[in-house]
Amino acid sequence: MPVALDPRTARLLPWLVAIAFFMQSLDATILNTALPAMATDLGENPLRMQAVIIAYMLTVALLIPASGWIADRFGTRNVFFGAIVAFSLGSLFCAIAQNFEMLIAGRIIQGLGGALMMPVGRLVVLRTYPREDLVRIMSFITMPGLVGPLVGPSLGGWLVEYASWHWIFLINLPVGVIGCIAVRRHLPDLRGIDTSRFDGFGFILFSTAMAMISLALEGLGHQTMSPVRMTLLLLAGMGCMAAYWLRAARFDRPLFSPTLFHTRTFAVGLLGNLFARLGSGALPFLVPLLLQLGLGHSPASAGMSMIPLALAAMAMKPFAKPLIDRLGYRRVLGGNTVALGVLIASLALLGYGLPTWMLWALLALLGAVNSLQFTAMNTVTLIDLRDTNASSGNSLLAVVVQVAMSFGVATAAALLGGFGEDPGRPVIEAFQLTLLCIGGLTILSSGIFLQLHPVDGGPTSRIDKRNEVEG
Known part of the structure; x- marks a missing residue:
């Protein structure tokens, strides 16, 4: 049963979780824009800077399995507060890094916080709001987080071009301070009923x-x-x-029970997240590099080009619930995944003198489709879970999201490196071939979502599942 909240806390809670999402999205988008400048400063190959991204994602993926138990044992307020502190300290360590190894160490410290911040925030929402409100609340808490992708690329490009890449991490610190104060005042301290054992x-x-x-x-x-x-x-x-x-x-x-996969929406949603996010995970790594290394954009110009993508992603959020309610998860995810793959592959057209307005229009479409994809995938995975296994299922989803995104970056880097091995092949052509492959893989993953039933995730589906349990 959802936890009863006073009206003020019910209004503020989504904003508290959104602060954490904002910190992470801001950090990720600024970092991707700054990779070429960071590589130059640290003496690394710009096309092989994926370790900076993967170090964070891998740390998060390793520690998320314990996040549900930690939150149940020590309380969501204490854990969420500690996660923001760790993420902020990691940002500071990255900012003062003097070499590539120190930068990786700072990213690992950030990952310690991120491993708890994302799943615990989502768990609080899952335990405090009714299931029928889940799409609306999930859309709301991710919308302020989309301000990060809106501000991050242009701000990161501006800082790299006119100051230093070290400053892209320092801007997390004031946001972290605000988040810590808000968590202490308003986040409910939820604990699990039975936390006596942990599957070490x-x-x-x-x-x-x-x-x-x-x-x-x-x-x-x-x-x-x-x-x-x-x-x-x-x-x-x-x-x-x-x-x-x-x-x-x-x-x-x-740690994660196989019985979770007895819920069809969870099984399909989890597998869909694993494969469909390969393309979405590769985009933040590929697009800034493509604009700067392939098309000759400055860091500031590349950052500004990403604004339409973030704006469209924000604009799509209010339409997610009506679309899902009208069409159902099966139709939305099946068709939207194909559209996402086609749009990723169409980025290969950027090497053929595409005018600026067409670039912005293409990125805007990609942002809208990607936004709907994330909301639908996350919600269908969790919506039919019972309260007894919500914590475990939520943690496993968070692991899969991070692993899929790191796989996407690694896959894109491997394809880019392989296509770029031919000394006679222009850099832009290596990017084009990589985007075509990533887009094709994303289209193929749409078949996973077609395994959903038309009513899956809807009120009828949940009533049927309750009857099965009671019977």
Whole structure:
């Protein structure tokens, strides 16, 4: 049952969660715009800077499995407060980094905070609002977070061009201070009913699997790891993952129970998130590099070009619930995923002298479609879960989101590096081929969402599931 909130807290809570989303989205969009300048300053290849992004995502993916238990044990208020503090300290460490290794260390510290900030914030919303309001609340809390992508690219480009890339991390600090004060005053302190046991061995197996698979794909993107080492890491990672699920099937309180997948919307939504986000995860890495390295834009110009994408994403949020209510999750996600893949592939046209207004229009369409995709995927994954497994399902979703995005970056980097190996091939052509491949993979993932039933995620679906449980 949802927790009863006083009217003032009910109004403020979505804004508190949105502050955390804003910090992370601002950091990600500013960072992507600044990658070429950071690479030059640190003596790295701009096309191989994906480690800065993957270090954060991998840290988050490793620690998110424990986020639900930590929140249940220590309370959502304390954990959310600590997460904002860790993220802010990591930002400060990145800002004072003097070399590539220090920068990676700062990103890992940020990941410690991000691993708790995202899933705990979503868990608070899941436990305090009725399921029928979930689409509306999820759309609302992500809308202020979309101000980050709106401000981030242009602000990051301006800071890189006229100041220093170190400042892109410092702007997280005042937002973090505001967030800490607001959390202490207004966030409800929710705790789980039973927090006596934690599946430590399962956590080790699951996290080790994620680390090995991610490192193998990251090595593929760098193209510096030997094929033998990458193969061993992939096989070992898949072996640990298989061992985890076999153990979870007979363990009484696993980290993530296989029974979660008895809920069809959760199973389809989770797999859809894993594969459909490959394209969405690659975009923030690819587009700023394409504009700067492929088309010769300045950092400030590349940042300004991303504004239509963020504006359209914000404008689409109010329409998400009416579209889903009218068409259903199956139609929305099946068709929207195809549209997303086509738009990603169409970015390959940017190398053929496309006028500025067409570039902005294309990015605006991409932002609107991407926004609807995120809202629908996240909501359908969680909407039919019962309160008893909401924490576990929410944490697993958060893991999959981070892993899929890191896989997207690694895949894009590997394709870009592979297509760019030919010395006679222009850089812009390597970007075009990469975008076509990423777009094609996204289109193929639409078949996953077609496994939904037309009524899945709707009121009728939830009534049927309650009757099954009661019967």
